[in-house]
Amino acid sequence: MTRLREEDICLVGERLSGYDSHLLKITGSGLAGIAAHSLGKTPNDFVSAQRTVSVGVIPVTYGQGIISGFSETVRDIIAFLGFAAFVTREPNLGGLAEAVGGGAKIVFLADDDNFIALNVASGKVSDNGEATGRGYAAALELMAGGLREKKVLIIGAGPVGCGAARYLTAQGAKVLVHDCDESKMEQLKCLIPEIRTGKPGMTLPCCQFIVEATPAENTVTADYITADTCVAAPGIPLGLNRECRERLADRLIHDVLEIGVATMLFTAL
Ligand code: 2YJ
Structure with a gap:
């Protein structure tokens, strides 16, 4: 699992x-629209929550410790979506007490292995991996103008790929999943029997729509990208090199935290 670095998030x-x-330009929806779409909703469905819900972001020192700017960036994304948001002064359990005592209905917190949004009133938990996969899949669907009956290749069968596969299958897409680890593909097929899986090492089949959900570089080569290829790439580091990015131009969706955090927030509400 990739640990974000200060330089990944500082801007x-x-x-x-x-x-x-x-x-908005490349998918027809902004962050709120994409996050809402991933839940079959629109941003209007969240307007009353914007007025009433406060969100606390809690720095966590366990494991490799605090990433400078991480909590503040998460807070900024939530505030950008129109919600009151604050970073607690205390980390860890002290921060949890401070957030809830300060009126937070939802708390965000991440250690080295997990990143969750927890609704302390309802008990609902949104996991970053699942929400990120679903949010990117929804963004790709918006970019494509719908994916029903369309073939979508998901590279990476981890939690992000799984979130994307579940969403796209439910939308009627024909989902093909590739991973270098065959056992991960088998596990995913048990969870979502509708998907098809490739064989490790086999050449990627031609597909117009791709979700690149691996933590590896250079999973896709430039000769694979045609004039109509569309890629949603939540993976960090990005699996596409500069030539791929230039070929894709506005048909590439990629960020480090934004779509994932927006989708986690709307899911936890
Ligand atoms: O509070 C902090 O500043 C740190 N404890 C944040 C740690 C952020 N965690 C990661 O970047 C991990 N790789 C987990 C991300 C989960 C993504 N699905």
Whole structure:
């Protein structure tokens, strides 16, 4: 699992408005629209929650410790979506007490292995991996103008790929999953029998729509990208090199936290 670095996230907060406009241009929806779409809703469904729900982000020191700017970036994304949001002064359990005591209905917290949004009133938990996969799949669907009966290749059968596969299958897409670990593909097929799986090492089949959900670089080569290829790439580091990115131009969806955090928030509400 990739650990975010300070340099990955330091500009996210100040670029939120520009990124939102970019998403609007390439998918027809901004961050809120994509997160809402992943739940079969629209941003209007969250307007009353915007007025009433406060969100606490709790720094966590366990394991490899705090990533400078991580909690503040998560807070900025939530605030950009129109919610009151704050980072607690205390980390860990002290931060949890502080957040709930300060009126937070939802708390966000991440250690080295997990990143969750927890609704402390309802007990609902949204996991970053699942929500990120679902949010990117919804963004790809919006970009494509619908994916019913369309073939979608998901590279990576981890939690992000699983979230994407579950969403896309439910939307009627024909989902093909590739992973270098055959046992992960088998596990995913048990969870979602409708998917098809490839064989490790086999050449990726041609597919117009791709979700790149691996933590590896160079999973897709430039000769694979045609004039109509569309890629949603939640994986960090990005599995596409500069040539791939140039070929895709506005047919690539990629960020480090934004779609995942927006989708986690709307899911936990
Ligand atoms: O509070 C902090 O600053 C740190 N404890 C944040 C740690 C962030 N965690 C990660 O980047 C892990 N790789 C987990 C991410 C889960 C993604 N599905």
